[in-house]
Amino acid sequence: MKLRFGRKVISVDEARTALYEYVKPTETETVSLPASFGRMLAKDIYADHAVPHFRRSGVDGYAVRSQDIAAANPDNPIVLHVIERIPSGTIPKCTVQAGMAARIMTGAPVPDGADTVVMLEMTDSLQDEVLSSFGAKVKIKKNVQAASNITPIAGEVSLGELVIPQGTRIGPGEAAILATFGFSMVEVYRRPRVAIFSTGSELLQVEQEMQPGKIRNSNSYMLAAQVEANGGAALIMPALSDDPGQVEAAVEAVLPEVDLILTSGGVSVGDYDVLVDVFGRFDGELLFNKVAMRPGTPTSAALWKNKLLIALSGNPGASFVGFELLAKPIIKAMLGCLCPETEVLTAFLDVPYDKPSVYPRYIRGTTRVDAGCLWVRPAGIDKSSIMVSIKDADCLIWLPAGGQGYQRGDGVKVYTTR
Numbered sequence: 001m002k003l004r005f006g007r008k009v010i011s012v013d014e015a016r017t018a019l020y021e022y023v024k025p026t027e028t029e030t031v032s033l034p035a036s037f038g039r040m041l042a043k044d045i046y047a048d049h050a051v052p053h054f055r056r057s058g059v060d061g062y063a064v065r066s067q068d069i070a071a072a073n074p075d076n077p078i079v080l081h082v083i084e085r086i087p088s089g090t091i092p093k094c095t096v097q098a099g100m101a102a103r104i105m106t107g108a109p110v111p112d113g114a115d116t117v118v119m120l121e122m123t124d125s126l127q128d129e130v131l132s133s134f135g136a137k138v139k140i141k142k143n144v145q146a147a148s149n150i151t152p153i154a155g156e157v158s159l160g161e162l163v164i165p166q167g168t169r170i171g172p173g174e175a176a177i178l179a180t181f182g183f184s185m186v187e188v189y190r191r192p193r194v195a196i197f198s199t200g201s202e203l204l205q206v207e208q209e210m211q212p213g214k215i216r217n218s219n220s221y222m223l224a225a226q227v228e229a230n231g232g233a234a235l236i237m238p239a240l241s242d243d244p245g246q247v248e249a250a251v252e253a254v255l256p257e258v259d260l261i262l263t264s265g266g267v268s269v270g271d272y273d274v275l276v277d278v279f280g281r282f283d284g285e286l287l288f289n290k291v292a293m294r295p296g297t298p299t300s301a302a303l304w305k306n307k308l309l310i311a312l313s314g315n316p317g318a319s320f321v322g323f324e325l326l327a328k329p330i331i332k333a334m335l336g337c338l339c340p341e342t343e344v345l346t347a348f349l350d351v352p353y354d355k356p357s358v359y360p361r362y363i364r365g366t367t368r369v370d371a372g373c374l375w376v377r378p379a380g381i382d383k384s385s386i387m388v389s390i391k392d393a394d395c396l397i398w399l400p401a402g403g404q405g406y407q408r409g410d411g412v413k414v415y416t417t418r
């Protein structure tokens, strides 16, 4: 089968759609709450109690009846009998009736009868409070409206409410909710295992001495970092030569162990572009081998024994971009993520850009915020063979196909990569 030339080009959206068709969410596993941070929640979390489940005081002060203190002001304080002291974590014993007040702490349940809480600073204690007994008095120096400083029952969350939907990444807010509802163990999606193969006889291992004409394999590590940053578990496989038989055997051997395979290199038209040869002889199904994007046009994908393989370009810039556009959403979809695609922001272009392109361009970009506006510029030299500027990129700038050129200040779409 001739796969090198005459390839059919499809859009990035079409490529993603072709891949989504074969995505299976990973099975779930139960981990401790701290171990769930950054993981993807595998079931809906409903509130099994209201929050708060008692009328909660928001301040240290006195729980009173607002009608009793309606006339209070600093020159004319209202004196009330202190009937009880209510620390947080306790249940009030008494009901506040006319002329009474209960000393209350922040977070404690407001006693029946009281409809407002007066801050301590707006009161004067008349005598040393013998707090467990009657006799103490307090001067209230301010008229405080009913319902002040009280969070009502279910003021935050109602009983039965869906508080976190499945497919949400567990961050600080989710951790707080899970703890609130007693989830010491959390059901999350298993991290998809992603095998990463770099191909090319020029590649040295990281620990090897530099040799003439060779380079160290940097893509495998860049891609592994991208996989891990997006919730996957990266398996860095030994780099492969340009021998299709070796590549085929290595991929087949790891297929049963992993959920997704990424390769880098060997997808173009060169004599030694090994993935092209593999796709010409393997027993899988080639899904696409040309995508309307720059860089990474020869990015390819296949279904191999029911597993997806995404073959990224070897050029580091193209590998990085190909991962962001095609592999990242697939990993997120495997993790049950509700919106696997990166959201689009609008930014002002910080520098003119006039390089034409037959395909939409995804330029590694660096953003800055100025006076509340987002500005973006290419992160270093915008060539797919350039590796060193990837560290400066926090987004991809999307420019449509064509060559009309862009001025500084033009609005452009950006996809964040961090």
Ligand SMILES: Nc1nc2c(c(=O)[nH]1)N[C@H]1C(S)=C(S)[C@@H](COP(=O)(O)OP(=O)(O)OC[C@H]3O[C@@H](n4cnc5c(N)ncnc54)[C@H](O)[C@@H]3O)O[C@H]1N2
Binding pocket: 198, 199, 200, 202, 203, 215, 216, 217, 218, 219, 220, 264, 265, 266, 267, 268, 269, 270, 273, 295, 296, 297, 298, 312, 313, 314, 315, 316, 318, 384, 385
């Ligand atoms: N005659 C043509 N030549 C090329 C075309 C074309 O259409 N016609 N397309 C160019 C484009 S665009 C791209 S992108 C590259 C894609 O090449 P491959 O994906 O086949 O990648 P390689 O040839 O294997 O490597 C390209 C480049 O990247 C370096 N590389 C590869 N792997 C790694 C790695 N693991 N770590 C660091 N660097 C890596 C490799 O040494 C090469 O310099 O083809 C163009 N050519």
Ligand code: MOO
Binding pocket: 293, 294, 295, 296, 297, 298, 313, 315, 317, 318, 384, 385
């Ligand atoms: O498709 Mo390539 O990645 O532009 O150099």
